[in-house]
Structure formats: C-alpha cells, structure tokens
Amino acid sequence: MPRPLAPHGTANRWRTGCGCDECYGAHLDDLFLWRRKKADLRFPAPIRNEVLRLIRQGYRPVEAARRVGIHVQTVYARSRIDPAWQGRLDGALMAGRRPDVPHGTPTGYRHFWCVCPECRAAHHKPKE
Ligand SMILES: [Zn+2]
Ligand SMILES: [Zn+2]
Numbered sequence: 001m002p003r004p005l006a007p008h009g010t011a012n013r014w015r016t017g018c019g020c021d022e023c024y025g026a027h028l029d030d031l032f033l034w035r036r037k038k039a040d041l042r043f044p045a046p047i048r049n050e051v052l053r054l055i056r057q058g059y060r061p062v063e064a065a066r067r068v069g070i071h072v073q074t075v076y077a078r079s080r081i082d083p084a085w086q087g088r089l090d091g092a093l094m095a096g097r098r099p100d101v102p103h104g105t106p107t108g109y110r111h112f113w114c115v116c117p118e119c120r121a122a123h124h125k126p127k128e
Helices: 011-015 021-042 045-056 061-068 072-081 083-096 106-112 117-124
Strands: none
Touching: 011 021, 021 072, 045 061, 045 083, 061 072, 072 083, 083 117, 106 117
C-alpha cells in the first residue's frame, strides 16, 4: 500500500508534485518561513535590538553593523522578509541622525553619508 498523499494546501502535497493554487501557496508560505528562520539565525533579535540602539545613538548603520560583527547588507536585507523591520530601522535613523546635516537634500546623503529616510528619498529622486 502506498502512503496516502498529504491533503491539498500543504507543502508536503506540493512536494509530491501537485501544482494546484492551494498547494503552491502552502509551498510559498513554507519557503517564506524557512527564509525567515534562516534570517533570524543570521541576525537574531538581540543583535537586531542592539543595532537599532546603536543607530538611535547616532551610529551609521555600517558602523552599528560592524560593532555587532555583522555585515551592513544583513541589516538592510532583513526588510525584504520582515516588513516591520524597515519601519523600525527608519525610526532609529530618524532618532539618531545628526542635527547639523541638511536632511532631505542630496548633500546629506553624499557629503555626510546620512541614510535617514529623508536623505535617501532626496538621493533617489530623479534629477530634474
Ligand atoms: Zn494540491
Ligand atoms: Zn539625513
């Protein structure tokens, strides 16, 4: 007797070759959780909080990442799998940004390497 198939809407059923929407959806959820788990291992919550704390104190993300021993790309990449992360990061950037930088201008980004949301927006604005 072959083993009964897993029910539709499960990643196991997708692995047995079913491509229906429900099974494919379950597979994507599975993939997301797996990526999320991997990201959490690479960049665990206590380290995330430490990075945010440092940025709030005025460290640039690249410096904050270096201090906790991770790559700054890891800090930025997290917003792809954790939508709330970008908001927390931006909150910390706004709290810790230098008061003497002209924020929201290309100068802030180019000359002061400020990556607060306003300077990033100014930097990415298409040229007139
Ligand atoms: Zn199915
Ligand atoms: Zn800025």
